[in-house]
Amino acid sequence: MAHVSFDGGTVPLDDVQENPAKYARRLERTKVTPGFALCLCKPANASLRLVIRRYRSLFHLAGWPDDGHRHAPDCAFFKDPNRRPLPGSGDPKAAIVATPAGLNIRLDVSLTQREVRPDRGKPASPSGTRTSRRSATLLAFLQALWAAAGLHCWNGLATTRHWGLCNAQLLGELGDAIVNGRGAQDVLHVMRRYQEADRATINAEFDAFVAGLRNDSGGVTRGVLVGEIAEVAPTPYGHSLMLRQNPRKYYASTALVDHASKTWPHAWKALGDRAARIVAVLLVERTVKGHLRVVGLALMLCSSAYIPCDSIHEVAMANRLVAEHRSFEKPMRLAEGDDMLPDFVLRDTEPRTHIEVYGMNGMDSYEARKAEKRELRRQRGIPAVEWDIDRTELSTIALPPTVHSRAANLTS
Ligand SMILES: [Zn+2]
The missing domain is CATH 3.40.1350 (Trna Endonuclease; Chain: A, domain 1)
Known part of the structure; x- marks a missing residue:
């Protein structure tokens, strides 16, 4: 079990990752001074620094840039020195660029619309070519994020991994990320693991994210949600989606749901299969009535420990x-x-x-x-x-x- 040290104490890393609220104040203090936490995965070399990244009111740990290979192979911050870099590494025109300050991502969907646009039931269209920089699909973004957070690897020690650890590792990578020129914290919400004790905070955080999505005469701003699909059900007007981490419903047109089932058939067919998980990235808008409408999505089939897979056999x-x-x-x-x-x-x-x-x-x-x-x-x-x-x-x-x-x- 890996431990980390900060604010004069040593605690299990798992506990910090699964209960970010419990450690928020201590991590906030440490972020000010000395500015980093320590990973104790190698007792003989207890000096591996960890970046402390703020994501809204919470703090998450991430590996120090270019330090990943120095961690123990089973440490959550270990990065295989032979691993392939993100595609386009070193290419400033790449859609996803890993910088020392965090990921810089350009999605091929528009996050703002100047005028209110009726729901046309189609995936959101690319946002033109204002710059020559390439852009990533929602799925490419989700896969790159998973890889950057090391969630495609398994260290052979634990017997399971739940959403809380995924959330912590994703946010550790995303803390200072830029998405379409804006701070990830403003446009991207990685669902928190639902815990009864934190219900009020979790709901408040989600509500604040939704409140930040505008839909008025000034235009529409969209948000990106990452979570695990719990259920897709038909409604009189289309379909509703629910994520496992929150009972809220998101509404999608039948055309969009059909598109998803054809584009990601392996993930789609695994809906309801308890051996599998389906991670989704949803592009959402708030309707005038306050509902959340899905205008784009991508699905990624995963094993029960959130390892991405290409088929149910995988x-x-x-x-x-x-x-x-x-x-x-x-x-x-x-x-x-x-x-x-x-x-x-x-x-x-x-x-x-x-x-x-x-x-x-x-x-x-x-x-x-x-x-x-x-x-x-x-x-x-x-x-x-x-x-x-x-x-x-x-x-x-x-x-x-x-x-x-x-x-x-x-x-x-
Ligand atoms: Zn470590």
């Missing part, structure tokens, strides 16, 4: 890897050409083992890519576990034994 594999305490990574498809990435990489074997989940057997393009990936692995001497879902049950697939004991990881 969800089953990820759930098994977590249950068996494996250390692994889901390589995120963030750029063109990333379709050659393996489905998962086991980090606790030497060399690392690729895991491939084959589901669309027989399709020519799929078979060709499968053969190409096999050949690449053969040339590079990369071992692989292959699960053909048409032929075998997941339980019959043998995984290679781990070479690093967890104790070794903790002290390395």
Whole structure:
């Protein structure tokens, strides 16, 4: 269990991440002086600084820039030195740029409208090309955010991860982020994990975010919500969506819901499947009556521990890897050409083992890519576990034994 130190005390990192309100005042003091917290994941080297980022009234910890590789491999702030940088790193025209001050994101949706526009039931349109900078879709943004926060990796220690930790790690990355030229805190709301004790604060925080969305003669401002879908239900006028972290309803046109079900069929089909989770990014407007209308969305299928997955079979594999305490990574498809990435990489074997989940057997393009990936692995001497879902049950697939004991990881 990793500990962090600030304000004259040492506390479990999990506790800070899951209960940000409890530590707000102490982190606020520490942010002023000395300006950083310490991560104690490596007792022998207890000097790893952590950035303290404010997100509205709360404070979240993030790794010090370029320091990720110095943390213990199972520390939440560890960043694999070999990991791929965000696409467009070093390219100022990229849609998502990681800067020492935080992420700078340009979304391909407009966050302001000068005139009130009737709901046309279509996804929000791109905001023109005022600059030559590229822009990211809502899904690309969500995936990049997940990768930046390290949520695509699993350290093999815990047996589960709930929304509170995701929220803390996302906000640690987002604290000083810029979205479409504005502070992320003004335009982006990552749902808080619902806890009865914090209900009043959580609701007040959400209400303040909604109150900041304008809809009057001066125009419409939109907000971006990140949360987990609990339910989608038909209404007389379209559909309502509910997120797991808050009982509030968001209203979407049938056209938008149809678009989502066709664009992200694997996520859509997993609705109601208790083994899976569906993380959503919603672009919302406040109606004149005060309802929240969804004008754009993207869905990301995840395992029960919020590891992104491309199919329900990958969800089953990820759930098994977590249950068996494996250390692994889901390589995120963030750029063109990333379709050659393996489905998962086991980090606790030497060399690392690729895991491939084959589901669309027989399709020519799929078979060709499968053969190409096999050949690449053969040339590079990369071992692989292959699960053909048409032929075998997941339980019959043998995984290679781990070479690093967890104790070794903790002290390395
Ligand atoms: Zn650490």
